[in-house]
Amino acid sequence: xxxxxxxxxxxxxxxxxxxxxxxxxxxxxxxxxxxxxxxxxxxxxxxxxxxxxxxxxxxxxxxxxxxxxxxxxxxxxxxxxxxxxxxxxxxxxxxxxxxxxxxxxxxxxxxxxxxxxxxxxxxxxxxxxxxxxxxxxxxxxxxxxxxxxxxxxxxxxxxxxxxxxxxxxxxxxxxxxxxxxx
Amino acid sequence: xxxxxxxxxxxxxxxxxxxxxxxxxxxxxxxxxxxxxxxxxxxxxxxxxxxxxxxxxxxxxxxxxxxxxxxxxxxxxxxxxxxxxxxxxxxxxxxxxxxxxxxxxxxxxxxxxxxxxxxxxxxxxxxxxxxxxxxxxxxxxxxxxxxxxxxxxxxxxxxxxxxxxxxxxxxxxxxxxxxxxx
Numbered sequence: 001x002x003x004x005x006x007x008x009x010x011x012x013x014x015x016x017x018x019x020x021x022x023x024x025x026x027x028x029x030x031x032x033x034x035x036x037x038x039x040x041x042x043x044x045x046x047x048x049x050x051x052x053x054x055x056x057x058x059x060x061x062x063x064x065x066x067x068x069x070x071x072x073x074x075x076x077x078x079x080x081x082x083x084x085x086x087x088x089x090x091x092x093x094x095x096x097x098x099x100x101x102x103x104x105x106x107x108x109x110x111x112x113x114x115x116x117x118x119x120x121x122x123x124x125x126x127x128x129x130x131x132x133x134x135x136x137x138x139x140x141x142x143x144x145x146x147x148x149x150x151x152x153x154x155x156x157x158x159x160x161x162x163x164x165x166x167x168x169x170x171x172x173x174x175x176x177x178x179x180x181x182x
Numbered sequence: 183x184x185x186x187x188x189x190x191x192x193x194x195x196x197x198x199x200x201x202x203x204x205x206x207x208x209x210x211x212x213x214x215x216x217x218x219x220x221x222x223x224x225x226x227x228x229x230x231x232x233x234x235x236x237x238x239x240x241x242x243x244x245x246x247x248x249x250x251x252x253x254x255x256x257x258x259x260x261x262x263x264x265x266x267x268x269x270x271x272x273x274x275x276x277x278x279x280x281x282x283x284x285x286x287x288x289x290x291x292x293x294x295x296x297x298x299x300x301x302x303x304x305x306x307x308x309x310x311x312x313x314x315x316x317x318x319x320x321x322x323x324x325x326x327x328x329x330x331x332x333x334x335x336x337x338x339x340x341x342x343x344x345x346x347x348x349x350x351x352x353x354x355x356x357x358x359x360x361x362x363x364x
Binding site for chain 1: 185202270295302
């Protein structure tokens with residue numbers, strides 16, 4: 001049933017005004033998502049960062065996408081390494097999500113306080129108790145505005161959670177962490 | 183704290199075996215997401231489909247990505263039109279999500295039972311009571327495995343929900359619809 005044209009706030013200027021960006025920040029915060037950690041290993045060093053911009057692209061072949069801020073250390077490391085791991089965090093690992101989301105997190109000892117194992121093919125960190133994890137080799141990269149969209153094929157995968165944890169993912173919505181209703 | 187190499191299920195064959203695809207379907211179902219409707223208007227006809235594969239790419243300029251199965255009618259229509267709307271569904275519009283997710287939904291009368299308005303720039307359908315909506319012009323397209331990754335700049339946006347609905351998005355997790363915990 002049609003109700004006419006909705007009053008939207010239009011973006012008309014080629015340079016986007018601050019108030020439009022602020023409004024977009026506010027509205028796009030309502031895109032609910034799971035929370036994961038993207039990690040990679042490069043020249044013997046571990047890189048890891050909390051992400052909420054990722055999705056499953058395809059089942060055949062199993063293909064994932066992660067969106068990373070192009071100037072972030074993790075983006076550079078993932079692109080250099082050519083491979084990465086996505087660990088899906090359970091609700092109880094909110095502390096890990098906070099730690100690895102901090103732009104000021106140290107390069108040395110980043111994972112000292114985080115329980116993790118190693119992915120079989122590349123040795124990148126897999127967060128212990130992830131509800132699922134995927135080890136991925138990058139196949140395509142696209143620069144879009146401020147971000148790199150990194151697509152890859154899954155080369156190994158698994159689950160680290162007990163059956164009970166499985167159904168309780170950490171979520172992100174309205175600029176805060178959240179969990180599923182029961 | 184490192185705990186050694188995790189036993190993963192490796193993917194080694196160039197043609198992915200069915201059991202690997204099945205396992206990926208199972209594990210990737212644990213990627214929690216919001217639920218939206220992508221719509222477009224092409225030669226006077228409305229196209230709309232429920233999606234869970236979308237994300238915000240960038241704030242400046244405001245940029246969104248949606249992943250659509252390449253052979254779906256909606257993918258063809260969105261690419262032809264060069265513009266689309268993403269409406270974020272509130273939890274109570276689960277019925278709309280189910281209706282527009284059906285591959286057998288009719289082309290004629292698709293929106294007869296759905297409340298909607300029109301986006302100001304392109305006239306594509308905006309689902310009434312969306313917690314937020316974005317009207318987008320496509321700027322980049324990348325084919326990845328079975329899907330088209332469609333990226334675009336937001337040209338208008340708004341909210342259709344009452345304040346109370348705002349914080350209750352429809353979610354998708356473990357192959358089912360869900361809602362936030364309180």
